[in-house]
Amino acid sequence: MKLSTLFSEPYRKIAKDGLWDNNVVLTQNLALCPLLAVTGTATNGLGMGLATMVVMVASNAAVSVNRRLIPAEIRIPIFVLLIATLVTLVDIFLNAWMHELHKVLGLFIPLIVTNCVILGRAEAFASKQPLMPSIWDGLMMSVGFTLAMVVLGALREISGAGTLFANASVLLGEGFRFMELTIIPEYKGFLLMALPPGGFIMLGFMVAAKRLLDQKTAEKPAPDSDILNLQLAEQDS
Amino acid sequence: MSSEPIKEQAIADSSELKAATRLKTKLATFLEPANLERLRPTLGYQTAVLAIFALLASILLGFADLATRDVIQLRLEEDLKASLEEVVPADLYDNNLLADSITLASTDNNLGADQTIVYLAKKQGALNAVCFKFFAPDGYAGPISLVMGIDKNGEILGVRVITHVETPGLGDKIEISKSKWILSFNGKSLDNLTVAQWAVKKDGGVFDQFAGATITPRKVVQAIKRGLDFYKAHQAELLNAAALH
Numbered sequence: 001m002k003l004s005t006l007f008s009e010p011y012r013k014i015a016k017d018g019l020w021d022n023n024v025v026l027t028q029n030l031a032l033c034p035l036l037a038v039t040g041t042a043t044n045g046l047g048m049g050l051a052t053m054v055v056m057v058a059s060n061a062a063v064s065v066n067r068r069l070i071p072a073e074i075r076i077p078i079f080v081l082l083i084a085t086l087v088t089l090v091d092i093f094l095n096a097w098m099h100e101l102h103k104v105l106g107l108f109i110p111l112i113v114t115n116c117v118i119l120g121r122a123e124a125f126a127s128k129q130p131l132m133p134s135i136w137d138g139l140m141m142s143v144g145f146t147l148a149m150v151v152l153g154a155l156r157e158i159s160g161a162g163t164l165f166a167n168a169s170v171l172l173g174e175g176f177r178f179m180e181l182t183i184i185p186e187y188k189g190f191l192l193m194a195l196p197p198g199g200f201i202m203l204g205f206m207v208a209a210k211r212l213l214d215q216k217t218a219e220k221p222a223p224d225s226d227i228l229n230l231q232l233a234e235q236d237s
Numbered sequence: 238m239s240s241e242p243i244k245e246q247a248i249a250d251s252s253e254l255k256a257a258t259r260l261k262t263k264l265a266t267f268l269e270p271a272n273l274e275r276l277r278p279t280l281g282y283q284t285a286v287l288a289i290f291a292l293l294a295s296i297l298l299g300f301a302d303l304a305t306r307d308v309i310q311l312r313l314e315e316d317l318k319a320s321l322e323e324v325v326p327a328d329l330y331d332n333n334l335l336a337d338s339i340t341l342a343s344t345d346n347n348l349g350a351d352q353t354i355v356y357l358a359k360k361q362g363a364l365n366a367v368c369f370k371f372f373a374p375d376g377y378a379g380p381i382s383l384v385m386g387i388d389k390n391g392e393i394l395g396v397r398v399i400t401h402v403e404t405p406g407l408g409d410k411i412e413i414s415k416s417k418w419i420l421s422f423n424g425k426s427l428d429n430l431t432v433a434q435w436a437v438k439k440d441g442g443v444f445d446q447f448a449g450a451t452i453t454p455r456k457v458v459q460a461i462k463r464g465l466d467f468y469k470a471h472q473a474e475l476l477n478a479a480a481l482h
Contacts, residue, residue: 040405068270069286071277078290085294089301096305099312160406191449194406 011136018140024117025148025203026210034111035149036199040160043168045153047105048112049146053139054090056118059083060138063126070127079122087112104170117145148206155202160194162187321356321368324386324395329365330358339478346467348460349374349382353467357479364389364479367468370399373460377452378402381411383460387468389476392426396461408453418445418454427465435462 005011024030038048062082063070070078091109094102102109112118121141126134158164162184169177192198266272276282314335321334334356343353349372358366368386379402386394396419398411410416421444427435436442437455446454468475 068268068273071283071286073278074283074287077287081290081294085298088298092301092305092309096308096312099316103316189406191406195404 005132006136010133014133014137015140018137018142019144019147023148023210024141024145025152026207028117028120029207030120031115031117031145032203033114034108035152035203036196037111038108039149039153039156039199040194041157041163041167042150042153042165043171044104044108045149046146046165046168047101047171048108049142049149051090051094051105051109052112052115052118052145053142055083055086055112056121056142057135057138058086059118059122060126060134061131062086063122064129064131064134067127067129075123075127076119079119079127083118083122084113101171104167117141152199152202152206155206156193156198158183159202160190160192160198162189317370320370320384320397320399321386323397324384325358325366325368326394329388329394330360332357332359334358334368339475341467341471341474343371343467346463346470347374348372348463348467349380355471355475357475358386359479364476366394367475368394369464371460371464371467373456376401376403376456377408377450378404381453381457381460383457383464385461385464387465389472390426391428391465391469391472392424393422393461393465395420396422398457403453404450407447407450410447410450411453411457416447418447419457421445422461427462427469435459 006015018024020026022028025032025035034048034052039045059079059082063079066078087109090112091102091106094105094109121138125137129137154164157166162182164181164183165179168179169175172179190198193202318335325334337357337359338354339357340352340354342351344351346353353369353371355367355369357364358368366386366388368384370382370384373381373383381401381403382399383396384399385396388394397413398419401409401411403409403411410418413419430443433441434443435458437444437446437451437458439446439451440455442458444454444458
């Protein structure tokens with residue numbers, strides 16, 4: 001497959017959907033459980049996003065390859081089985097060979113299983129599409145998810161603790177210590193923002209900002225994905 | 238003379254090749270869309286698919302577990318060693334802490350486990366200090382795991398919180414990375430503080446609580462006191478055992 005394929009129309013649409021139009025967090029309002037649990041800091045958001053990315057790309061690929069073999073009646077248990085297996089594999093491999101990273105992300109990795117978006121993408125996209133578009137969709141959806149988490153984490157971290165990307169060197173290695181910034185020196189901290197309610201409040205502002213941007217830029221209102229939302233919301237529990 | 242085995246080999250090869258092509262064509266017919274279309278709604282096929290996926294997943298996880306088990310065990314030991322080194326000063330021992338331990342029953346001490354492994358810190362064979370991992374099973378949001386080093390006279394050398402799930406921003410000041418609070422236990426013992434003083438200030442003791450969080454520090458203070466009680470109850474036993482070791 002040529003690199004230029006990625007810029008062809010269908011692939012561009014998938015990318016735009018995942019990153020903005022149909023963003024997991026900002027438009028679909030899904031995956032709020034892992035989202036609010038880990039976005040106390042931007043670094044945690046990034047780590048969770050990267051781990052989710054691995055699982056989502058792999059699960060989309062696995063579902064797509066086997067899509068003709070899997071009967072509709074038992075697709076959900078098989079998808080869940082695939083996702084749970086992948087998450088467990090990521091968990092134990094990280095624990096064995098990237099132990100420092102596992103200490104930071106360890107608590108969050110099992111949370112990936114609760115991320116309904118992964119099941120959602122398997123069901124809505126990968127089970128009907130060939131391998132490459134499915135991998136691309138998994139990648140773009142999870143990049144969109146990661147971006148939203150990093151932005152939300154950054155906003156909460158700055159307002160809650162006055163820092164940005166604290167402990168990034170633990171997650172990414174010593175070379176990334178330059179990312180650890182103190183935005184507001186001598187800040188006493190604003191506890192609400194560090195706690196889940198602060199996440200909800202900040203998320204509200206982000207969703208509102210996205211809607212506003214969409215209204216301003218496009219002649220037509222933001223692409224309506226209510227039907228997809230409804231279908232996916234049923235799985236979100 | 239040597240032509241015979243080669244011939245046999247060739248026959249075996251060609252029959253294997255035939256079997257392989259036959260298998261290939263079988264697989265190809267099986268994977269044909271029309272064939273799968275017909276099979277998918279049948280109960281037998283669905284059962285088989287689910288069973289095969291479950292089997293493959295189990296095999297995969299089994300092998301992954303085998304491949305990583307020893308490495309993970311090693312990493313956990315490194316972690317434990319690192320945290321033990323934090324609570325016992327390096328000049329107090331010259332032995333391998335992980336290799337020199339005694340397992341004691343701690344059912345009555347409410348340390349979160351029925352048995353506690355006590356690591357012995359010895360210098361030139363003489364016991365200087367002990368350290369062990371224990372739990373405050375009743376933390377505000379869940380168990381808090383701690384590691385504590387005690388010198389042989391029952392004085393605290395150091396305490397650290399290893400894992401906890403207390404409220405971020407409130408209860409997490411028990412971590413050394415968030416606050417120096419945990420260092421206030423250094424040098425404390427059952428002898429230099431009375432039982433009533435082993436409590437947070439709100440309860441009439443000497444240890445600070447945090448603004449907005451009393452339960453977490455209270456439970457940590459109580460757990461550390463229980464850890465000291467546990468050492469005191471076994472002090473003679475440990476000193477004797479260390480001498481015999």
